[in-house]
Amino acid sequence: MSITSQSRAKTVLEARAPAFSTQEAEVIARRAFDIQASAQPLDSERDQNFRLRAEDGSEWVLKIANPAENPMLLDMQTQALLHIAQVDPSLRIPRVKATPDGALFHEIDGSNGQRFIVRALSFLPGQLLRNVTLHPALGRDVGAMTARLARSLRGFFHPAARHELLWDLTQAPALRTLTHHIEDQGRRCVVDELLDHFDAEVLPQLRKQRAQVIHNDVSCLNTLVDDQRVTGVIDFGDLIHAPLVCDLAVPIAELMRKHPDPIAAAAEIVAGYHAVTALEDDELRLIFDLVSTRCVIEIVVANWRVCDHPENTDYIMGGVPEAGVQIDQMREWGAEKMYKALRHACATPVSIAVPEFNPSSSNKEDLQSLIERRRQRLGPELELSYDDPVHVVRGEGVWLIDDTGRSLLDAYNNVPSVGHCHPTVVQALAQQAATLNTNTRYIHKSVIEYAERLTATMPGDLSVCMFVCSGSEANDLAWRLAKAHTGNSGGIVMEDAYHGTTDVVYELSPAEYGIDKGRTLAKHISTVPAPDGYRGQFRRDDPQYAERYVACFDDAIASLDVRGFAPAAFYLDLVLCSNGIMIPPPGYLPAAFEKVRAAGGLCVADEVQSGFGRTGDHLWGFEAHGVVPDIVTLGKPIGNGLSMAAVVTTPTIVASLMKETNFFSTTGGNPVSCAVGLAVLDVLEQEGLQERAARVGAMLRSQIQKLAEQHPLIGEVRGAGLFIGVELVRDHSSLEPAAKEAAAVVNRMRELGVLVGIEGPFSNVLKIRPPLVFDENHALQLTDALDQALREN
Numbered sequence: 001m002s003i004t005s006q007s008r009a010k011t012v013l014e015a016r017a018p019a020f021s022t023q024e025a026e027v028i029a030r031r032a033f034d035i036q037a038s039a040q041p042l043d044s045e046r047d048q049n050f051r052l053r054a055e056d057g058s059e060w061v062l063k064i065a066n067p068a069e070n071p072m073l074l075d076m077q078t079q080a081l082l083h084i085a086q087v088d089p090s091l092r093i094p095r096v097k098a099t100p101d102g103a104l105f106h107e108i109d110g111s112n113g114q115r116f117i118v119r120a121l122s123f124l125p126g127q128l129l130r131n132v133t134l135h136p137a138l139g140r141d142v143g144a145m146t147a148r149l150a151r152s153l154r155g156f157f158h159p160a161a162r163h164e165l166l167w168d169l170t171q172a173p174a175l176r177t178l179t180h181h182i183e184d185q186g187r188r189c190v191v192d193e194l195l196d197h198f199d200a201e202v203l204p205q206l207r208k209q210r211a212q213v214i215h216n217d218v219s220c221l222n223t224l225v226d227d228q229r230v231t232g233v234i235d236f237g238d239l240i241h242a243p244l245v246c247d248l249a250v251p252i253a254e255l256m257r258k259h260p261d262p263i264a265a266a267a268e269i270v271a272g273y274h275a276v277t278a279l280e281d282d283e284l285r286l287i288f289d290l291v292s293t294r295c296v297i298e299i300v301v302a303n304w305r306v307c308d309h310p311e312n313t314d315y316i317m318g319g320v321p322e323a324g325v326q327i328d329q330m331r332e333w334g335a336e337k338m339y340k341a342l343r344h345a346c347a348t349p350v351s352i353a354v355p356e357f358n359p360s361s362s363n364k365e366d367l368q369s370l371i372e373r374r375r376q377r378l379g380p381e382l383e384l385s386y387d388d389p390v391h392v393v394r395g396e397g398v399w400l401i402d403d404t405g406r407s408l409l410d411a412y413n414n415v416p417s418v419g420h421c422h423p424t425v426v427q428a429l430a431q432q433a434a435t436l437n438t439n440t441r442y443i444h445k446s447v448i449e450y451a452e453r454l455t456a457t458m459p460g461d462l463s464v465c466m467f468v469c470s471g472s473e474a475n476d477l478a479w480r481l482a483k484a485h486t487g488n489s490g491g492i493v494m495e496d497a498y499h500g501t502t503d504v505v506y507e508l509s510p511a512e513y514g515i516d517k518g519r520t521l522a523k524h525i526s527t528v529p530a531p532d533g534y535r536g537q538f539r540r541d542d543p544q545y546a547e548r549y550v551a552c553f554d555d556a557i558a559s560l561d562v563r564g565f566a567p568a569a570f571y572l573d574l575v576l577c578s579n580g581i582m583i584p585p586p587g588y589l590p591a592a593f594e595k596v597r598a599a600g601g602l603c604v605a606d607e608v609q610s611g612f613g614r615t616g617d618h619l620w621g622f623e624a625h626g627v628v629p630d631i632v633t634l635g636k637p638i639g640n641g642l643s644m645a646a647v648v649t650t651p652t653i654v655a656s657l658m659k660e661t662n663f664f665s666t667t668g669g670n671p672v673s674c675a676v677g678l679a680v681l682d683v684l685e686q687e688g689l690q691e692r693a694a695r696v697g698a699m700l701r702s703q704i705q706k707l708a709e710q711h712p713l714i715g716e717v718r719g720a721g722l723f724i725g726v727e728l729v730r731d732h733s734s735l736e737p738a739a740k741e742a743a744a745v746v747n748r749m750r751e752l753g754v755l756v757g758i759e760g761p762f763s764n765v766l767k768i769r770p771p772l773v774f775d776e777n778h779a780l781q782l783t784d785a786l787d788q789a790l791r792e793n
Ligand SMILES: Cc1ncc(COP(=O)(O)O)c(C=O)c1O
Pocket: 470, 471, 472, 473, 475, 498, 499, 500, 501, 573, 577, 606, 608, 609, 635, 636
C-alpha cells in the first residue's frame, strides 16, 4: 500500500461522518425504501447507521455512507450480499432492501454539494460474540461460519475487490512508514521486526496460497450468537480479494484474547473451519504469522490515529495493550507450537461426523427412479409433497438441503421445532444411545426427570405422564383413559378434526373419513362445527358468534344421547389445523368445556400440533383460553423428530384405567427418548424459542397481511405464534375457495426455495409452521417468495 492510499484510507476514517437527524432518517426510510419506521442511531466510526423498527414488526438498518467512501466499494458489498443470499440462503447475513423501483441504493444531495449513498439492510437480531463467554462448541462454530461465508463467496468477484485496505494482511509491510507514531520504543522495535519478518518470510508464502474475495472481519463485533451457536455475520465493509487463510486471522486473534487457553481457542476455530473447508498444510503453517501480524496492524493503526485525536486516546488505544501482550506471548511460544496444535485439531474428527455430502447436479433420472421404487414399495397412494418432489439429504436449522446442494427454507415442518439436527439434541441422542437404551420397567433417572420437567409446565392436577411413541398412540391412550374414568363411550370432535391413525383415533378424525367415498361418522361420535368466524355458519360480524358455536355442543350431546351414548371425551386440536388453522375465539373454550363436563365427559387438549411454544404467548395452546384440560396429549415436536409422545393427566384418571387394566409401552419413555426430550426442553428455554415464535410470528402475519393489500387472493391471515394459516379465496363476498391457486402458489414457492403446505377442508389454506428457529430474515424471504408466487398466479 502506497503513502497516497494511506492518506486516502485516512480520508475516509477522518472525514466527518454524516450527521442526519433521527427524524431525517425516518423520512429517508419512508420516502426511499417505503419503510414506515422509528429510527434509533447506531454506533459507527465513519458512516451513520440507524436501526429502524417498522410498524409491521420488521427491523432494518439504514446505512448512510461517509461521502468520502468509494461508491464502487459500497457496490461490492451490496453485490456480495446478493450473491451470498443466492448461493447459500441459509447463511444469516443482512438482506438488501431495494427501493420500490428496484434500486439497490438511494442518493441524497447534502447542503455543501456532498452526495450521500444510503442503503437499507435487514437488521439481524442476536447478541454480539463480544458479550458472551466462549466455550469450545462456540469457537468451532465461529470457524465453521467463517468457512461457510468464504465458501459462499467462492464464485464472487467485483472490479473493486483488489482495493487498498489498511486491514489487508498482504499490504501490511506498507505500514512500516507509520510505525514512527508508536511512542513506546520497545514496542516499536518489535513491530518493525515483525513487519520485516512478514515481508521477507511470510508474504512470499502467502502469495502462493489460494485466494478469493473474503469477508476479512469475522470479529467479535460482527458475529452474532446465541448461547450455543453462531447465528449470523454482519458488516461487509472490509471485503477484499486475498488469500483465503487470511480470513481466519481476525477471529483467531480476537478469540485467543478472550480465552484462558489461547492456543486451545485457536485450535477450536481452526477445527470448525477445517470441518467445512479442509485447510492445507501450508495454510496451517501461516496462521501463526497472520495472527501476530493482525495484532501488529491493530497497534500501528491505533498509534497513527491517536496522533490526530489525542482527545480520543482511551477509545482508540483501548485494544492496544491486549494486542501487545498477545504478540509477546506468541513470540514466546514460537510458530511450531501453534502449528502443532492446529494440525492436531484438524486431524481429530469431530465427535459426531456428518458424512461427506457431494451434491450431484440435479439428476432427474435418479429422482424418477426413486419415485418409482417408492411407489412400488410404499404404495402408490402415499402422498408426495409438491409437483416437483423434494429429494432431501440433510437438514440444518430452518433449512432442508436437497440432493443438488440447494438450501430450501423450511416453513412447513413443525416437528423439528428447535431446528433440523440441532447439535444439542443430536449430541444428547448419540450420547444416550451409546450409553444405554431400555424401558420404563427399570429405574432410570432421565425418565423421572423428564416427567418432572414436563409436568412442572402444566397447571392444576396434570401431574402424571404416560409415554408412548406417536401422537396417534397418545390420543388412543387418552381415549382409553376417558372411557375408563367416565364409564361413557361417546366422543365429540370438530367437523374435519384429525387426531391420528389408530382404529380408535381414526373414528375421532372425520378429516380422514373420506366422507366423499361414502363413509359416515361412527355411531358413537358427534361433531361440532369449528368456530370459524371467517367462513363458518356463524361469523365475526355477529357479536354472539362464539356463543352460537358453543351452543352446538348441546346438539352434539343430544345427538349422542339419542344414539344411546354419553360423551367420554371431547378432543380439540388447539390450532384446529385440519379445519384450516384457526384459534378459538375468547370465551369459547371455557363454555364448551363446561358443557362437556356437565354431560359427564372429559376434555382432551390435543397439543400434538400446538404444543411446545409454537403458539408464542404460551407453552401450551390451551393456556391462552384459561382452561385446564383433563388430559393433554403431546407428540410431534416433543422429540424434534424422534418418535416419542406423551399423555399428561391427573393421578385420579390414571387410577381409573389401572383399576381395570394395565399400561406399558415397550419403547415409550426409553432413556434415549427422555434424553432427547430433555434436550429439546433445554434448547427451547435457552434459545428463547417460545418468545421468538411470538415475535417472528407476529411480524410474519403482519407482513403477509400487508401482501393482502396487493393480492385479493388472500382472504384471511390467521393463527398464533409460528402456526399461520393464509386462506385463499377467489371472491371476498362468496369466499369461493381458491384451491387450484393455493396449489400453484405452494408449488411456485417450492421452486423459489421456500417450503410451505396446504390445509383445510377445501385445500385452500396455506399452512406455515416452520421450525421455531425461524427469524425475521427468514420471514422476509418467505414473504418475498409468497409475493412473487401470488403475482405470477
Ligand atoms: C392434531 C393432531 N393430533 C394427532 C396427530 C397424530 O400424530 P402422529 O402422526 O404422530 O401419530 C396429528 C398428526 O398430524 C395431529 O395433527
